[in-house]
Amino acid sequence: MTMPASRVARPSTIEEAVRLLADNGPEAVIIAGGTDVVPNLQMKLFAPRVLVDIKPIRVLQGITIAAAGALRLGALTTLTEIVGSPLLQASYPVLVSAAATIAGPLQRNMGTLGGNLCLETRCLWYNQSHFWRKALGGCLKKDGDVCHVAPGGKRCWAAWSGDSAPALLTLDAEVEITGPRGRRRLPLAQFYLNDGMNRIALGRDELVTSVYLPARTAGRRGIYHKLRIRDSIDYPLAGVAVTLEVDRSGVCREARVAITAVNPAPLLVKEASEWLVGQRYSAELVDRVAHAAIRTGKPLTTSASTPVYRREMVRLFARRALEEAWKNGNA
Amino acid sequence: MPDRVNKAEITCTVNGETLSLKAYPMARLLDVLRQELRLTGTKEGCGEGECGACSVWIDGEIANSCLVPVLQVAGSEIKTIEGIATGEQLHAVQEAFISCGGAQCGICTPGMVMAAVNLLERTPHPSETEIRMGLAGNLCRCTGYMKIFEAVVRACQATGVKA
Numbered sequence: 256m257t258m259p260a261s262r263v264a265r266p267s268t269i270e271e272a273v274r275l276l277a278d279n280g281p282e283a284v285i286i287a288g289g290t291d292v293v294p295n296l297q298m299k300l301f302a303p304r305v306l307v308d309i310k311p312i313r314v315l316q317g318i319t320i321a322a323a324g325a326l327r328l329g330a331l332t333t334l335t336e337i338v339g340s341p342l343l344q345a346s347y348p349v350l351v352s353a354a355a356t357i358a359g360p361l362q363r364n365m366g367t368l369g370g371n372l373c374l375e376t377r378c379l380w381y382n383q384s385h386f387w388r389k390a391l392g393g394c395l396k397k398d399g400d401v402c403h404v405a406p407g408g409k410r411c412w413a414a415w416s417g418d419s420a421p422a423l424l425t426l427d428a429e430v431e432i433t434g435p436r437g438r439r440r441l442p443l444a445q446f447y448l449n450d451g452m453n454r455i456a457l458g459r460d461e462l463v464t465s466v467y468l469p470a471r472t473a474g475r476r477g478i479y480h481k482l483r484i485r486d487s488i489d490y491p492l493a494g495v496a497v498t499l500e501v502d503r504s505g506v507c508r509e510a511r512v513a514i515t516a517v518n519p520a521p522l523l524v525k526e527a528s529e530w531l532v533g534q535r536y537s538a539e540l541v542d543r544v545a546h547a548a549i550r551t552g553k554p555l556t557t558s559a560s561t562p563v564y565r566r567e568m569v570r571l572f573a574r575r576a577l578e579e580a581w582k583n584g585n586a
Numbered sequence: 587m588p589d590r591v592n593k594a595e596i597t598c599t600v601n602g603e604t605l606s607l608k609a610y611p612m613a614r615l616l617d618v619l620r621q622e623l624r625l626t627g628t629k630e631g632c633g634e635g636e637c638g639a640c641s642v643w644i645d646g647e648i649a650n651s652c653l654v655p656v657l658q659v660a661g662s663e664i665k666t667i668e669g670i671a672t673g674e675q676l677h678a679v680q681e682a683f684i685s686c687g688g689a690q691c692g693i694c695t696p697g698m699v700m701a702a703v704n705l706l707e708r709t710p711h712p713s714e715t716e717i718r719m720g721l722a723g724n725l726c727r728c729t730g731y732m733k734i735f736e737a738v739v740r741a742c743q744a745t746g747v748k749a
Contacts, residue, residue, distance in 0.1 A: 258612045258613075258614065258655065259612065260590075260591045260610060260612060261591065261611070261612050262591050262611065263594075263611035263612065263655060263657040263658075265657065265660075286655070286658075289653050289654060289655065289658065290635055290650075290653055293635065293652075293653045293654075293655070294634045294635055294653070297633070297634060306611075306612070306655070308655075308657070308658055310658060335647070358723075359638070359722050359723030360648070360701075360719065360720065360722055360723045361635075361638055361641060361648055361649055361650050361701075361723035361724075362635065362650070362723065364647040364648060364649055365647075365649050365650070365653065365654075487722035487723070488636060488722070488723065488725075
């Protein structure tokens with residue numbers, strides 16, 4: 256497959272990268288690991304004049320301790336680094352559990368955390384070759400005006416298909432964004448817009464620079480479960496992340512459940528925290544939360560797997576993850 | 587429309603040799619290796635980063651060369667399948683692939699060998715699970731994987747496989 260004959264800029268500082276993005280507006284696309292953007296370029300989903308390669312920006316690398324005991328993960332931290340970090344395994348195991356399921360080992364070597372948080376949304380009708388899409392007359396998101404998933408609707412349902420985002424949602428993570436007006440930090444939950452077309456709250460002249468994990472969620476038990484066709488490589492068709500804080504007497508003190516790949520955004524299941532806190536484990540309670548999880552998910556025919564199956568797998572994963580985290584601690 | 591883009595001069599190290607080459611910045615590393623450098627051991631399978639046939643090492647990490655615009659490897663150290671044997675002396679992994687019948691059509695083989703050698707350099711005594719995980723990014727449509735797996739086990743037999 257061929258790539259567009261774009262110019263490639265290799266800034267070595269954040270400021271330089273932001274300036275390139277601001278100067279080129281919609282004509283610029285960011286590349287880091289390339290595992291998501293390169294296939295998309297090959298499918299001609301976008302044809303930028305300039306690719307801004309942020310890989311040479313050293314300050315975006317690595318895991319460091321930040322103010323107030325928070326952990327800062329640079330946007331260029333690779334998924335392999337996350338999977339292999341003893342610090343993350345000890346303090347934020349849900350993130351390691353999720354990162355270990357992302358694609359395969361080769362993609363994890365190249366793919367970065369920042370890139371995984373900014374993935375393009377995915378749909379059966381969108382992530383296809385130019386020839387394939389042209390034969391169909393395009394779709395709402397690209398080169399057409401009809402959504403083939405929900406014809407008649409004006410909303411794009413392409414699914415958020417990342418694995419690290421739901422895990423980070425259950426850790427109350429914040430994302431740091433840098434643009435021409437400086438740095439801003441926002442809760443990750445506000446970064447996702449639940450719109451297949453306009454998926455993230457990131458301006459064309461902005462760059463995700465870091466992710467912050469707060470000290471208060473360190474040590475929470477957690478696990479991530481994921482549905483995919485091939486266990487060694489695929490994007491999620493459904494996924495559930497759970498974190499729990501359980502005291503010595505077995506009472507839940509804090510709880511988060513997040514789901515992915517069944518909406519245009521990764522979403523926290525709001526009822527989970529309310530219903531679980533102050534409670535002891537019971538199969539009924541877990542079933543009730545699992546049911547709230549499938550009510551939060553709205554899978555449509557955006558993938559080769561049926562919405563009914565994906566919904567039921569959300570229920571199963573929510574139940575299983577809660578049970579494992581509650582009874583066994585970290586899996 | 588994208589502007590007319592000129593070739594860029596890129597310096598990198600390939601199999602221990604420092605090279606300066608001219609290529610379009612968005613040319614895939616895979617194509618530069620095969621067409622410019624005539625290192626045709628690296629194969630193209632899916633061309634979209636799924637199958638691992640085009641596996642090479644970039645700065646010691648195994649990666650899909652079909653996903654890498656060549657400008658991104660400026661200053662990097664690349665290793666391809668041609669850099670695995672020492673002269674005429676095959677690597678233990680290559681010998682094991684031959685003796686175990688770990689290759690059939692041969693398209694996945696260079697990538698499999700790159701993944702296996704990379705695994706053994708990091709983990710000289712891998713467990714069976716570590717071997718399976720180490721090869722998880724490389725797909726094979728012929729062998730059913732068992733003979734490949736056995737080849738990797740044999741390659742590290744001198745040091746033994748963990749239970």
